[in-house]
Each structure stands twice: as C-alpha cells, then as structure tokens.
Amino acid sequence: MPYKSSVPLFWRLKDAKYSLVGTKCITCNQVFFPPADFCPQCRRKGKIEKFQFSGNGEVVSYTVIRVAPEGFEKYVPYVVAIIQLDEGTRISGQIIGDINKVEIEKRVKSVFRRITEDNDQGLIHYGIKFEIVD
Numbered sequence: 158m159p160y161k162s163s164v165p166l167f168w169r170l171k172d173a174k175y176s177l178v179g180t181k182c183i184t185c186n187q188v189f190f191p192p193a194d195f196c197p198q199c200r201r202k203g204k205i206e207k208f209q210f211s212g213n214g215e216v217v218s219y220t221v222i223r224v225a226p227e228g229f230e231k232y233v234p235y236v237v238a239i240i241q242l243d244e245g246t247r248i249s250g251q252i253i254g255d256i257n258k259v260e261i262e263k264r265v266k267s268v269f270r271r272i273t274e275d276n277d278q279g280l281i282h283y284g285i286k287f288e289i290v291d
C-alpha cells in the first residue's frame with residue numbers, strides 16, 4: 158500500500174508559521190517540528206497526528222549575529238539559538254530582548270513577532286521567535 162499523508166498541506170504551512178504546531182507519531186511518541194508526515198523510526202507503522210507544542214524550552218546553544226543577511230540589518234546584534242522544546246525536539250530560532258541575558262540552559266518561551274518587512278512590496282512577515290523567561 159503506498160504511503161498516504163494524513164496531514165493536509167494547508168494547515169501544515171499555515172500553523173507551523175504562526176504557532177508551534179508540529180506532528181507526533183503516536184506509535185513511538187516522537188514529535189516533529191517542522192511537521193513531518195512520516196516517522197523515520199516506525200515507517201509505515203507510524204501514525205502521525207497534529208501536535209501543538211507549548212513553546213516552552215531551554216537554550217542548548219546560541220550565537221550572536223553581528224553581520225546580518227539582507228533584510229535583517231536593523232536587528233543586529235541579535236541571538237539565534239538552538240532550543241530544546243520541553244516536548245522533545247530541537248528547533249532553531251531568534252531570541253528577542255537583551256542579548257546579554259541569553260545563556261545556555263536558560264528557559265525560553267515562544268512569542269509571535271514580526272520577522273521581516275519587505276519595504277518594496279509592503280509585505281510584513283510574522284512568525285515564531287523566543288524570549289528569555291526570567
């Protein structure tokens with residue numbers, strides 16, 4: 158039987174961008190972000206469901222960006238970190254706020270913020286960022 162995705166593309170793209178919605182394999186409990194519709198461990202035995210992450214986690218490693226890519230120049234310096242989510246997967250993301258407060262093992266939570274602004278077309282892109290929980 159050919160593999161058939163149980164995860165419609167529509168919410169995958171939309172929800173993953175605006176909130177931390179990923180997927181979970183309820184066969185082995187592995188979670189995925191960005192959402193995966195296939196569990197590499199269970200393969201065809203895996204059953205994938207939509208999964209809402211809390212957005213809470215911990216800083217695993219981070220780097221301070223001082224030379225930004227085009228469109229991000231006004232944000233420098235800023236921190237991009239690898240975050241271990243409480244539910245069990247790692248994602249990378251920007252940490253907003255005072256860069257001096259960012260440390261390994263600091264607790265973070267996700268927030269919804271402007272990512273970039275395209276001045277030529279007036280487009281503003283929003284998405285998930287993180288902030289330090291004091």
Ligand SMILES: [Zn+2]
Pocket residue numbers: 182183184185186187196197198199200203204
């Ligand atoms: Zn699995």
